Amino acid sequence: MNLVEEILAGNRRSLARAITLVENELPGKQEVLKALFPHTGKAYVVGVTGSPGAGKSSLVDRLMAEIRQRGLTVGVIAVDPTSPFSGGALLGDRIRMQEHALDPGVFIRSMGTRGSLGGLARTTKEVIKVLDAAGKDVVLVETVGVGQSELEIMHAADTTVVVLTPGAGDVIQTLKAGIMEIADVFAVNKADLDGATKVVTEVQTMLELDRKREWVPPVVPTVSLTGKGVVDLLDAIQRHRAYLVTSGKLSAKRERRQGSEVLDLVLEQLKKMITEQILQSGEISQAMERVLRREGDPYTAAQEIIKALFAGWQPGDHR
Numbered sequence: 001m002n003l004v005e006e007i008l009a010g011n012r013r014s015l016a017r018a019i020t021l022v023e024n025e026l027p028g029k030q031e032v033l034k035a036l037f038p039h040t041g042k043a044y045v046v047g048v049t050g051s052p053g054a055g056k057s058s059l060v061d062r063l064m065a066e067i068r069q070r071g072l073t074v075g076v077i078a079v080d081p082t083s084p085f086s087g088g089a090l091l092g093d094r095i096r097m098q099e100h101a102l103d104p105g106v107f108i109r110s111m112g113t114r115g116s117l118g119g120l121a122r123t124t125k126e127v128i129k130v131l132d133a134a135g136k137d138v139v140l141v142e143t144v145g146v147g148q149s150e151l152e153i154m155h156a157a158d159t160t161v162v163v164l165t166p167g168a169g170d171v172i173q174t175l176k177a178g179i180m181e182i183a184d185v186f187a188v189n190k191a192d193l194d195g196a197t198k199v200v201t202e203v204q205t206m207l208e209l210d211r212k213r214e215w216v217p218p219v220v221p222t223v224s225l226t227g228k229g230v231v232d233l234l235d236a237i238q239r240h241r242a243y244l245v246t247s248g249k250l251s252a253k254r255e256r257r258q259g260s261e262v263l264d265l266v267l268e269q270l271k272k273m274i275t276e277q278i279l280q281s282g283e284i285s286q287a288m289e290r291v292l293r294r295e296g297d298p299y300t301a302a303q304e305i306i307k308a309l310f311a312g313w314q315p316g317d318h319r
Ligand SMILES: Nc1nc2c(ncn2[C@@H]2O[C@H](COP(=O)(O)OP(=O)(O)OP(=O)(O)O)[C@@H](O)[C@H]2O)c(=O)[nH]1
Pocket: 051, 052, 053, 054, 055, 056, 057, 058, 059, 144, 189, 190, 191, 192, 193, 222, 223, 224, 225, 226
């Protein structure tokens, strides 16, 4: 059996190997992704995001257990853009993995940055597909909601859970970070602490101001330390899923996602091809020299380069 067949047959070691392949851009990555693609599209993807320390990991742990209780299998991707490690090297997640090592219905993977953040978003989407093809019913993706790249990761989710806490100014911070708009469900975690009820009311009030919403995100208090509210949280996620399915929005969302994936691949490929051609063209290095000698400006140089590039452009010339 080859790697792809082993993954489809439920082999965990092969699944882990394929993810490493994808994450580290190793040879054969594209072949594996191509062969797995026809088997994707079944998993439900739930993104969990929020400020650092909001309790995302512990909440994901609880959700995972509850999903298993309901007889479904689950894959977890913990994205940590601050970590240079990957492949499950994060300590906390290694402990998690040990706890669930005997449960074949669970697969957990941590991902850190390797190269650019833009790359991390793409790799995460690819790993989601691998878990999807491997037959996981639900894929949970945890990421700190701080930057553009994390927002982009959340675009891969069918349902996005934004985790807030009674911590000072958390709602304002989240608003500023632009992750309030992407929430389909709010979890107000650490509801055992003072001020949780106030946060729930704050968010509900804010949501009421925006009456155009067809789907009003539920606001669910949770305590991930004890598991309180986690059943309600998963119910809220299920309700959102049902809403997406019955309104036809799920397939629309996924179609859009698929389209932009193809476009992204085209642009990425084009960028490589054009860069190659620019570097090969002698005219272009002359233009750059002129800029270096202050005989020409970068703007004119760029225009000249584009002109030269497309003058010699032969569609179909490449691969
Ligand atoms: N009081 C209280 N503390 C909690 C709760 N959930 C998590 N914590 C604590 O909050 C801290 C952060 O929890 P994590 O689950 O690691 O939070 P996180 O959002 O994944 O953190 P990062 O991944 O570092 O951003 C830990 O010390 C937890 O013990 C809760 O429901 N109540």
